[in-house]
Amino acid sequence: MLASIRLILWRLRTLFSSRRLDEDFGEEVRTHLALLTQYNISRGMTREEARSQALRSFGGVTQVREDNRRNRGFDHAEVLLRDLRYALHTLLKNPGFAAIAITTLALCIGANTAIFQLFDAVRIRTLPVKNPQELVEIKLTNSDNRRGSVSRFGQLTNPLWVRIRDQVQAFSGMFAWDESQFNLATSEDVRYAKAMMVSGDFFNVLGVSPLLGRVFTPADDLKGCGATGAVISYSFWQREFGGNPSVIGAKLSLDTHPVEIIGVTPASFFGMEVGQSYDVAVPLCAEDILLGERSRLADGATWSLVVMARLKPGSSLATANAELESVSPGIFQATLPANYPEESVKSYLAFKLGGYPAGGGMSKLRDDYASSLWLLLGASGLVLLIACANLANLMLARASSREREIAVRLALGASRGRLLRQLMTESLLLAALGSALGLWLARGLSGILVLFLDVNGDPVFLDLDFDWRILGFNAGLAILTCLLFGMTAALRASGMDPGAAMKSSGHTATSTRQHFGLRKVLVVAQVSLSFVLLTGALLFARSLRNLLTVNAGFRQSGVVIASLDFSRLLLSPERRVTFKQELLDRFEVIPGINAAAATDVIPVGGSSWSNTVWMDGVESSRRVMSLFNRVSPDFFKALEVPFVAGRAFDNRDTAAGPKVAIVNEAFARQLTNGASPVGRRFWRQRTPREPQTLYEIVGLVKNTKYTQLREDFHPIAFLASSQDPHPDSDAQVLLRSDLPLADVRSSVKRAAAAISPQIVIDYDSLKTVIQDSILPERLMATLSGFFGLLAVVLASIGLHGVISYMVARRTGEIGIRMALGADRARVVGMMMGEASILLIVGLGFGGAMGFVAAGAAGSFLFGLKSSDPGTFALAATSLGVITLAAGYLPSRRAARLDPLAALRQE
């Protein structure tokens, strides 16, 4: 073992000093011969005799030197170096070819690597914490029947967490967290910090130690703790404090509460959500102080906590699950909220806790893009295949122009294996250069991709550093592409018959038809793969257009969303309703603002509120899940939603008066069989916060989209803001105006400040919110469009190349035909006929593949089927026109041939 290592080292050393070692050995041999000659002279020979005798008894000097050279180093490595030098030389002789090949490869490998980088960051990487594979999320085994309010990642309630923390023994540690945001500004500006509210053991169980100061301990998270301290993230520390180490002890203002900074976490820890970085962490118990009346710590029907645990070393998830299952009945029995609706109590008591692997953390990005990343990876892979086919074609063309050279070398005794290796070295060099450049490109490309994912004002935070997976992926691509594009040409060249090749002058009418065969197959492959990509691109583009032009039921542009927070005014709940109306009245008289309305749910903003409803009098016969929203009178005016019947809310609808509602047509279709519901009444099921309530329908409006543009119209019941039983001290106001956002902003700011400078306002435009909601679709359409375009360009280049080659090879034949009277149109027709056959065969294969591939994309599409014949036809037509145009250029060149010149060339 040791000996073989020594040998390898020895040989490695010799590898880099080949020439010097050669000279040394030469000298050694010369000395030997001189001594031997001298000895022979001393035995009485003449100088000449002595010299030739010495040479004879030494044996072949060249032979000995050659043996020495071979044995002292790596034969293979030295040959490889020589091959590399040779390959570099041939590439430099053909800089155009080298540039095209390397650029194509770099682009395609770069795109693949960039998408894989995203894929790696979002799907494969685990949280940057200690032994992430031991982390488990504890949640309901079936969370369908939860009542109350549910937040984005929230799975359990705080009362459940408290019980779990105190009772479950199966884990080495447990923690809970919730997300929130706090306004850092103390003036009327809004500057949100992304916050985590974490239980005391959060950092300890994760194994995150502080970079500065300290992190929380269970002692920081005791009931009734107050706002005792905050741990901040590294990026927040850099951004807000310029990385100043004296930050410990400084105060942050979180929603005007002063909170002391007690620690900074290391740069690697971004929090629990992949794609986001937290700014501030505060103990869970501080919620009571920081959120005040909005705190839901005591509420058993607010499912906002994520509970996680670390498995004991060596223990299995199954054991932990067994314990979770056995403690479940007791825990749910003990936590049943008093206000829980009776009809749901049974399912609450039947809930079961279970542990689920959670080493990857949470990610909205992952949920949104998981499957689209797969598709994009597939699409970029196809482009790479097309590029390989293109390069293979180029390599074949080069190989055939080097036919004579290779034939000579074969005839001189070069072994086929040796030749194959040399030709592959060239491909390997191209692939290596291409993938290295691609890796460099990928860095930039993935950065751009991340910018693409950036939702307005909410930057995506992803760790895109190269890790071994990305480097491996990149190297794998290089080898794969090298094999794909290099192998065909190399095999063909090394497998040829030297005799035949020497005989052929390379320009006869009948030469090497089989070369065409392979090249045609490659072009057909390119055309068919491009067809698949182009079809995909068109499907996504049309789907996006459908989404952009879909009738959402309201006018999307010209609406500004002003999110007002007047909690600093400390208004009593009774006062809030009238205060909101006063605000709206002020806004409405601003010149240029046509309507101002408050809404609980922003249309197509992603959030939702739903409840079971049924018509009064037909008890329990037909219960329907309806969406809800609470809006002020001018909501329908602001969004330009037309009334079908009845009236809008007005000042008749007071808190004390009968509860009223406006419903949409889908509601009417499902609950009153399409008959006008105005004047009829419906019941809304009891919720943890409100009793079962009867509403009178006073108006019927056209359908609108609620959570997202993709959905069908659902039943919606709009309730009146003026009858809100739990008015909050914030409001989301929709302002209809044709003025630019900045103008609306400044006049609204002035109007609000006139009422109170304590009102905090954040602005957005409804259009932006809706655009952001279709970001995944936009990403798919843009990237697949890019890939589709690239594919078509590559395929056209391929077809152009093959037809050009065909024209060049068949110059003689064309000359004869023309001499015999074929006219130019006929020659063009002949060449175009060839191109058309390639195109048609390619489209045939591509159509079949596209049909299957599009099926996988079906769930991404909106408003059209994956087998949409129009799209397929459009793709086929455009691909046909472009590739035939690419084939027409060389065909015309063929037709312009001077028959005499062509024949003379023979």
Place this chain on the structure above:
Amino acid sequence: MAGCKAEILQGTLDLMVLKTLEAMGPLHGYGIARRIEQISDDMLRLNQGTIYAALLRLVQKGWIKAEWGASENNRRARFYSLTGSGRKQLQSETESWQQVSSVMGRFLRITENG
């Protein structure tokens, strides 16, 4: 038969080189070749060049090392000498060679007698 010199058995040349270096101390290629011829009374047919293949092999195995020095005719020559592990190797190879040769001797005697 005077004209028919013995071929060198595979592997024995290495042993001869090691033994020569042990007996003579540092020596250049020519010196080793000359010495082997002398000892064998010119009975061996040795292409002197082949000695270099053996020397390279032994250097690579770490049993001998090479240093530049001046030869007796004042030319640059490489002098080879035994290393510690080479000395150990020589000992074990000598033993095994003696075993083989005694077995071979006995074997050949038996066949002659039988």
